[in-house]
Amino acid sequence: MKALYNVLFKRTSTFALTIMASVFFFERGVDVASTTIFETVNKGKLWKDIKDKYE
Template structure:
């Protein structure tokens, strides 16, 4: 058990610059994933009530 924890420590935590980079990278990745899934949830819960869903009722194109 100590073998893989030691390798994780030596790879990510031993040098402060690498540790901070990993933290910032993980935070950025979490932000992107959270934003995508919260937007999907919002669109799912408000389907049919958003402008993108009802725009065709109110806006006419110049071609018609």
């Protein structure tokens, strides 16, 4: 735990960079998860699933 503090949280600049990186990866994870859930729930109703019928 002390090593983690010394590497990531001791200096304000590395603390801010750690927060920004964490936010970026959290946002990407939520985006991928929500898109996957939406496409799973609406399978067969989305344009990519039915466009062959109309082209």
